[in-house]
Amino acid sequence: xxxxxxxxxSKSAAKTLQxxxxxxxxxxxxxxxxxxxxxxxxxxxxxxxxxGKRSARVGGxxxxxxxxxxxxxxxxxxxxxxxxxxRI
Amino acid sequence: xxxxxxxxIGSDLWNARVYAGLSVAYELAASAERPRxxxxxxxxxxxxxxxxxxxxxxxxxxxxxxxxxxxLYLTADAETYRLRRDMFLQLSTSCSxxxxxxxxxxxxxxxxxxxxxxxGVQAERLLDLADWFDALSTPEEMGAKFRVLAxxxxxxxxxxxxxxx
Numbered sequence: 184x185x186x187x188x189x190x191x192x193s194k195s196a197a198k199t200l201q202x203x204x205x206x207x208x209x210x211x212x213x214x215x216x217x218x219x220x221x222x223x224x225x226x227x228x229x230x231x232x233x234x235g236k237r238s239a240r241v242g243g244x245x246x247x248x249x250x251x252x253x254x255x256x257x258x259x260x261x262x263x264x265x266x267x268x269x270r271i
Numbered sequence: 272x273x274x275x276x277x278x279x280i281g282s283d284l285w286n287a288r289v290y291a292g293l294s295v296a297y298e299l300a301a302s303a304e305r306p307r308x309x310x311x312x313x314x315x316x317x318x319x320x321x322x323x324x325x326x327x328x329x330x331x332x333x334x335x336x337x338x339x340x341x342x343l344y345l346t347a348d349a350e351t352y353r354l355r356r357d358m359f360l361q362l363s364t365s366c367s368x369x370x371x372x373x374x375x376x377x378x379x380x381x382x383x384x385x386x387x388x389x390x391g392v393q394a395e396r397l398l399d400l401a402d403w404f405d406a407l408s409t410p411e412e413m414g415a416k417f418r419v420l421a422x423x424x425x426x427x428x429x430x431x432x433x434x435x436x
Contacts, residue, residue: 190432193423197430215432225338229403232345232410236417240402247413249420257429259420 187219296365356404366394
C-alpha cells in the first residue's frame, strides 16, 4: 500500500486555513488527508493544465494542489468561488 | 478513455440530456414553489415520482460521462470551459432547489423526500465540475498562482499540514 503524500501549505494557505471557522477548517483538512492518500482519484481532485497540477473544492474554497514527486503535495487555498457563483 | 465517452460529451445527445435535466428540475421546482400550483403538485404524485426518478437517472448519466471525460477537457478552449461551467452551475443550482423543496413534502412522501434529498450529493458533484471548469477558464491566473506556489516551496516558505492540527 502506498504511503500518503506529505502535505505542505504555502504560508498564505496556512493563514487562510487558520482564519476559518472550525467546521470548514476541519472539512478542508479532511479533504487534504483524502487527497494525500489518493491524489489522482477524480473524487478527490481534478487535473489542470501542467504536470502535477490539480484542483479541488471544499465549500466556498478552491484548493490548488501541486504534486511533487516522489512524496510531497504542496497546497494553496483560494477563496474564489464566491466571485463565480454570486450571479446565480 | 473510450471513444464513446468522447462522442457523448460533446454530442447532441449529451446536450439534450443536460437540457432535459434542467427542464425537469425547473418544472419540478416551479410546481412546488408556486402556491397556486402546490395542490396540483401534490395531487400529481405519480408524475412527480417519474420526473424525480428520471432526473436522478439523467444526472447520474451526465455526471458519469463528464467525470470519465475529464482528461479530454484539458485541451479545450476558454469559451468551452465557460459554457460547461455555466451549464453545470445551472444544474447544481436546480438540484439544490429540489433539496430545499423536500422539507415541504408531507412525511408520508418518504421515498420521494429521500430521493429529493439525494439531489444534494449530485448538486455537490456538479458544483465540483463547475468549479473545475472555472479554474480551467482562467489558465493565466491559475498559472500565476501555481508559479507562486512553486516558488514558495522552493524557498521553503511552506508549513507542514501536520503542524497546524
